[in-house]
Amino acid sequence: MTTAGELRSGKGHKDENFPVASWIIHPRHRALILAFYNFVRTGDDVADHASLAPQDKLDKLDLLEAELLGKGDSQPEAVALRAAFAERAMSPKHAQDLLNAFRLDVTKLRYENWDELIHYCSLSAMPVGRFMLDVHGEDRSTWAASDAICAALQINNHLQDCGKDYLDLDRVYIPRDALAAAGATVEMLGEGHAPPALLKCLQDLARRTEALLNKGRSLPAQVKDTRLGLEIAVIDAFADRIVNLLKVRDPLSERVHLSKQQMLGVALSAMARALYQRATGQTPVVRHVSGA
Incomplete structure (x- = not known):
């Protein structure tokens, strides 16, 4: 009998858009x-x-x-x-x-609205953050901020890969009502460039995702474990960079991922900022998100 592991894609923890069990932990x-x-x-x-x-x-x-x-x-x-x-x-x-x-990935290929998408994130992303907090013995009062960051990470990934998901798996996480509100269609995800209506839809969703990130902005300072706080700060900084790309670029035709060199630079800057905030008790800045 073929084991599930034999069906692996070959992707490992070093290939993710965020650190997994990095040296920080x-x-x-x-x-x-x-x-x-x-x-x-x-x-x-x-x-x-x-x-x-x-x-x-x-x-x-x-x-x-x-x-x-x-x-x-x-x-x-x-x-x-x-x-x-x-x-x-x-x-x-x-x-x-x-x-x-x-x-759900096997049985549900379309999402009607933002609430359905967030429900999916409550199963696909939020448990990862909660697991990490539990591993470190953190208080469950940290879960709300963690849930917001994890949902944002997941939706960033959906937006980055929206064309590939549609073409390879006929799976669309972009809510139907968001497509309709922008005058876009599911079929546009299969094009080489996003038509203006689809691009507007995706960029509007990126702004909603940025608002989620802002809800979780306090998490690095909330956790007691300094190493975990630094890891979260790095992940949050990666998500910030990606959502800023998604607000201005077309994921069907332009790069919306960070290079290894960019990730290193962002990580070092995020750790330095998080250490300073921990030392001084400074509150992380929450930016205003227009149109979210």
């Missing part, structure tokens, strides 16, 4: 975070697999969940995460939420 947490990442990446790749039938995808996701919960030992990623959770006496709920997001 204390070494004692990295093994657990990487086990979580490998499990989640496996499930995501199963859901996105180009040739696997929908029911086969759902069966693989069900098997990953069953083995995460202790029912079998054929899926290495599930077995490894189960052991890592047991060592920390942690619940598998955040991983299970992500599996539910991947099931």
Whole structure:
């Protein structure tokens, strides 16, 4: 039997748009975070697999969940995460939420409105931030700001990859009502350049996403663990740069990702700023977002 891991795309934690278990995080947490990442990446790749039938995808996701919960030992990623959770006496709920997001990826190809999209983010993105906070023993009062940042990261990714998602998977996260309000259609996502109506829709959504980032602006200072605070500050800075690109560029024809060199520069600047804010008690600046 083919394991879920054998269906992996080849993408690893160093290929993401944000740091995963980077050197910033204390070494004692990295093994657990990487086990979580490998499990989640496996499930995501199963859901996105180009040739696997929908029911086969759902069966693989069900098997990953069953083995995460202790029912079998054929899926290495599930077995490894189960052991890592047991060592920390942690619940598998955040991983299970992500599996539910991947099931939606298989069964739901269109989103009607912003609320539906945020519900998807509550399964696909928010559990990642909550997991990281739980790993570090942070108070659950930090979850609201984390949820906002994680949702923004997810929607940034949807906007960056909107053309590819449509052409490769017939999957559209751009809400139907946002397309209609701008006079755009789903089919425009398959063009080489975004027509003006579609570009307006995408840039309006980018501004809404920037407003989400502002809701989470306080999180790096809220968390007690300095290393985690720095990691969050870096992720937030990456998201800021990307949303600023999405507000002015066409993701169908222009680059809306950061290069490795850009990521390094942004990371160093974000860490320096976060350390200064922690030392001085300075409040992070929340920018006004017009039209959000």
